[in-house]
Amino acid sequence: MLDHNMMLLHLTMGNLPFYISDLPVVLEINLVMTMVFVVLTILLLSLILYLRVHKNSQNHRRKKLNLFIIDFINNYLFNEDFDKEKETRNFKNRHLRTSLDKQIAIDQILVFAENLKGESSASLKEVFYGFGLKEFLLTKLTSKAWYKQAKALNVAYQLNLEIPMTLVDSLFNTNYKKLRQQAFLYYLHMSTENPLGFLDKVEIPLTLWEQIYIENGLKSYDGETPDFSKWLHHDISSVVIFCMKMIADYNQFEHIPILLRFLHHQNPELRQQAIISLRKMEEPELLPILIHNFNEETLLIKHEILKTIGKIGSEKHLKSIGKFMVTEEPSLEVEFKKVALQKNLEASHFLGANFNTIKYDNLPY
Amino acid sequence: MNFNFFEFIDIASFIFLTYGLIIISGYIFLALYSLFELRDYKRKNNFKDEVALLQSSHLPKISVLAPAYNEEANVIENVRSLLTLDYPSFEIVIINDGSSDNTLDSLIKTFDLYQDDVLYHSPIATKNVRAVYSSRQKAYKNLKVVDKENGGKADALNSGINCCSHEIICCIDVDCILERDALLKLVKPFLNNNKKVIASGGIIRVANSCIIEDGRIIKVRLPDSFIDRAQLLEYFRAFLMGRMAWSRIDGLLLISGAFGMFDKKTVIESGGYNPATVGEDMELLVRMRRLMRDKKIPYTVSFVPDPLCWTEVPKSWKVLHRQRNRWTRGTIETLSLHKKLLFNPKYGVLGMLSTPYWMFFEWFAPIIEFFGIIFLLLMFIFGQINIQVFLVFFGVVYTFSVLFSITALFFEEYSFQQYKKPKYMLLLLRTALLEPLLYHPFVMWAAVKGNVDLLLGKTSWGKMTRTGLSNPSKPNID
Numbered sequence: 101m102l103d104h105n106m107m108l109l110h111l112t113m114g115n116l117p118f119y120i121s122d123l124p125v126v127l128e129i130n131l132v133m134t135m136v137f138v139v140l141t142i143l144l145l146s147l148i149l150y151l152r153v154h155k156n157s158q159n160h161r162r163k164k165l166n167l168f169i170i171d172f173i174n175n176y177l178f179n180e181d182f183d184k185e186k187e188t189r190n191f192k193n194r195h196l197r198t199s200l201d202k203q204i205a206i207d208q209i210l211v212f213a214e215n216l217k218g219e220s221s222a223s224l225k226e227v228f229y230g231f232g233l234k235e236f237l238l239t240k241l242t243s244k245a246w247y248k249q250a251k252a253l254n255v256a257y258q259l260n261l262e263i264p265m266t267l268v269d270s271l272f273n274t275n276y277k278k279l280r281q282q283a284f285l286y287y288l289h290m291s292t293e294n295p296l297g298f299l300d301k302v303e304i305p306l307t308l309w310e311q312i313y314i315e316n317g318l319k320s321y322d323g324e325t326p327d328f329s330k331w332l333h334h335d336i337s338s339v340v341i342f343c344m345k346m347i348a349d350y351n352q353f354e355h356i357p358i359l360l361r362f363l364h365h366q367n368p369e370l371r372q373q374a375i376i377s378l379r380k381m382e383e384p385e386l387l388p389i390l391i392h393n394f395n396e397e398t399l400l401i402k403h404e405i406l407k408t409i410g411k412i413g414s415e416k417h418l419k420s421i422g423k424f425m426v427t428e429e430p431s432l433e434v435e436f437k438k439v440a441l442q443k444n445l446e447a448s449h450f451l452g453a454n455f456n457t458i459k460y461d462n463l464p465y
Numbered sequence: 466m467n468f469n470f471f472e473f474i475d476i477a478s479f480i481f482l483t484y485g486l487i488i489i490s491g492y493i494f495l496a497l498y499s500l501f502e503l504r505d506y507k508r509k510n511n512f513k514d515e516v517a518l519l520q521s522s523h524l525p526k527i528s529v530l531a532p533a534y535n536e537e538a539n540v541i542e543n544v545r546s547l548l549t550l551d552y553p554s555f556e557i558v559i560i561n562d563g564s565s566d567n568t569l570d571s572l573i574k575t576f577d578l579y580q581d582d583v584l585y586h587s588p589i590a591t592k593n594v595r596a597v598y599s600s601r602q603k604a605y606k607n608l609k610v611v612d613k614e615n616g617g618k619a620d621a622l623n624s625g626i627n628c629c630s631h632e633i634i635c636c637i638d639v640d641c642i643l644e645r646d647a648l649l650k651l652v653k654p655f656l657n658n659n660k661k662v663i664a665s666g667g668i669i670r671v672a673n674s675c676i677i678e679d680g681r682i683i684k685v686r687l688p689d690s691f692i693d694r695a696q697l698l699e700y701f702r703a704f705l706m707g708r709m710a711w712s713r714i715d716g717l718l719l720i721s722g723a724f725g726m727f728d729k730k731t732v733i734e735s736g737g738y739n740p741a742t743v744g745e746d747m748e749l750l751v752r753m754r755r756l757m758r759d760k761k762i763p764y765t766v767s768f769v770p771d772p773l774c775w776t777e778v779p780k781s782w783k784v785l786h787r788q789r790n791r792w793t794r795g796t797i798e799t800l801s802l803h804k805k806l807l808f809n810p811k812y813g814v815l816g817m818l819s820t821p822y823w824m825f826f827e828w829f830a831p832i833i834e835f836f837g838i839i840f841l842l843l844m845f846i847f848g849q850i851n852i853q854v855f856l857v858f859f860g861v862v863y864t865f866s867v868l869f870s871i872t873a874l875f876f877e878e879y880s881f882q883q884y885k886k887p888k889y890m891l892l893l894l895r896t897a898l899l900e901p902l903l904y905h906p907f908v909m910w911a912a913v914k915g916n917v918d919l920l921l922g923k924t925s926w927g928k929m930t931r932t933g934l935s936n937p938s939k940p941n942i943d
Contacts, residue, residue: 126475126478126479126482127854127857129482130482130857130858130860130861131857131860131861133489133861133864133865134857134860134861134864137861137864137865137867137868138864140868141864141867141868141871144868144871144872144874144875145871145894147875148871148874148875148878148890151875151878151879152878152887152890155882246508247508247509247511250512251511251512254512254514277509277657278508278509278512305659307656307657307658307659308523308525308655308656308657309653309656309657310657311523312518312521312523312524312656313518315521315523316517316518316520316521319520345523349522430586430588431586431588433586434584434585434586437584438584441584
């Protein structure tokens with residue numbers, strides 16, 4: 101076997117220079133590898149050097165161009181003698197030649213857009229179009245690279261730029277999470293009547309991160325607050341959960357009856373969120389239902405019920421729960437006692453006689 | 466039995482060569498996977514819109530757990546720094562692990578603490594908890610101090626897990642420096658994943674020589690001394706290359722004890738940190754992964770490469786030796802406790818790739834390298850090889866070590882470029898050239914010694930003396 105390997109190695113090394121191929125095969129391999137490593141090291145060092153120079157020259161270009169653009173935009177917005185059309189054309193031809201230049205221009209326009217509203221904002225859009233950046237953005241949006249598409253959407257919604265909705269629709273169910281988020285935000289910002297309309301088209305569960313993004317997007321939405329109950333019967337439970345959260349956050353008390361129905365839903369996640377939202381809205385009808393269901397509930401929901409009693413319940417509610425807690429988990433006991441303390445009550449008065457405090461299981465190590 | 470000495474040399478040479486080739490291929494794969502992972506991470510996190518999310522009331526609450534043992538000198542400043550983290554809802558739990566100095570007293574005095582009769586459930590057995598303290602001041606309402614009998618880091622963390630209030634826990638070393646947005650960045654994988662995330666780890670950066678004010682890194686500087694810089698290179702290799710690659714194939718076995726976030730429920734279900742090992746961070750993660758596999762629950766472990774956590778690395782060879790000795794013992798203990806995973810297809814990547822990698826490349830590598838060097842020296846001494854042959858063997862090992870470090874430098878340059886001055890790059894290059902000669906043999910010896918110590922039954926952590934980061938001009942007390 102060893103001889104066979106040596107033969108193979110000799111064959112593969114047959115074309116090496118004489119000072120290598122004359123050596124024993126183990127040494128030949130080592131020498132060749134040494135040379136490969138040296139070449140790779142030099143290559144990587146050159147790459148590091150290239151990256152340094154490239155990043156530095158990009159930063160230099162960015163600094164320089166930013167000054168020109170700031171000056172241009174200030175003139176465009178505030179100088180009445182400024183020949184907008186001619187100067188825009190000149191600037192574009194002189195300064196915006198590469199993709200980097202265009203990206204720098206977009207970034208700078210976004211900085212202005214953040215601080216300007218009304219007429220000035222419209223003027224900024226003119227600059228954007230005048231620089232031919234819309235075409236640049238559309239190229240990015242139709243590119244195959246998801247991160248370019250995501251960036252383009254990000255710019256589009258920040259500048260309120262209209263882009264064909266067909267391009268955005270297809271992105272609501274993409275597997276690239278960042279792209280999906282940007283598509284949601286674009287829809288939300290550009291919509292005049294139905295900012296959450298995209299939820300109708302969502303077929304993949306919303307992650308908690310996406311829900312927080314949408315929640316955050318809604319905070320800056322200028323139109324009328326959407327009716328979140330529209331999606332309480334969505335096929336995807338994460339969409340329903342999100343809407344339940346929003347109903348509580350936006351105090352849409354008129355939807356309490358629907359939320360109460362969720363307390364009997366077979367999905368424990370939906371039941372749990374319904375409890376949290378109704379607790380936030382301090383709904384008085386909530387506790388009788390929870391106490392009735394307590395014994396049949398999962399441990400997690402039992403914790404939520406105890407928290408709810410702590411927040412909006414009374415001694416009577418705590419007492420009704422106490423009798424169910426004989427064989428329960430020790431963590432529930434602690435929660436129960438915490439609630440009792442909160443209400444200035446002696447927990448032992450309510451707990452069953454067999455209620456035992458914490459026992460340690462055998463640890464797995 | 467006919468023993469042919471030359472045949473033995475041939476066989477041994479081929480064994481070392483094969484092992485070397487496997488290691489090299491392994492590292493090449495790691496480098497490639499890391500590159501893809503870093504590229505994707507950069508693309509995904511190239512947006513500036515995440516800070517706004519800090520206003521959300523729906524972000525999960527986090528408990529930050531920091532064990533402290535005789536940290537009197539720095540604990541106040543460290544806690545102050547932790548209190549200023551940018552995150553809407555979090556608590557800080559400092560666990561005083563039976564300090565013999567004034568750690569507890571200074572905490573009580575500075576933060577106006579009182580003994581709180583807080584109720585908590587202790588699903589994990591720990592040494593006796595003497596008291597739990599809260600602050601009377603509103604400004605410190607999210608600070609909790611647990612005072613307990615000394616039981617080691619693992620035991621202290623277990624007490625923290627028992628006492629803390631929230632479902633996501635972030636375990637840190639009390640003396641490390643976190644970036645303001647560290648919690649948001651580390652919690653993101655928990656929230657943005659279709660699978661259940663049981664843990665998420667962050668990159669650890671070297672803070673030696675950096676300029677620090679009010680518990681924050683103001684200016685990143687390259688460490689002044691060679692030993693610090695060599696460790697910096699090592700951290701680049703371990704985090705930017707190793708862990709990024711393992712994260713891509715979901716095969717991470719270790720989340721550094723200095724900075725990691727966990728799903729508390731899974732930690733408790735796994736039994737918490739194991740106080741009987743010195744590698745409690747690795748052991749916990751392996752046990753958590755094993756539990757999820759055994760229960761057939763789809764899950765993942767995530768890794769965030771942003772520079773979020775800065776720590777002081779050993780400044781003296783003596784302390785470094787102790788640290789590496791302990792790391793080796795921790796690795797062996799974990800692999801021995803979970804030997805069932807090894808080449809077990811039931812555990813997927815974990816069984817077929819991660820544990821074999823750790824066994825052959827982390828545990829065995831220093832031993833094989835040590836015997837390889839002895840073998841080479843013996844051959845040289847007994848005249849079986851001449852100086853040219855010796856140099857050829859030495860050359861391949863040396864050039865590979867340098868290549869590996871330069872690759873890590875390239876990753877740093879490609880990703881976060883923290884060391885911007887050209888002078889720093891030259892110093893790092895010089896360190897990469899010297900490290901295989903001056904530093905690597907030392908850590909290899911510390912690892913070999915770790916094996917020996919474990920065989921001899923040594924179980925202690927070894928004293929880890931730190932000079933403290935708050936005042937860089939303070940002399941090294943070790």
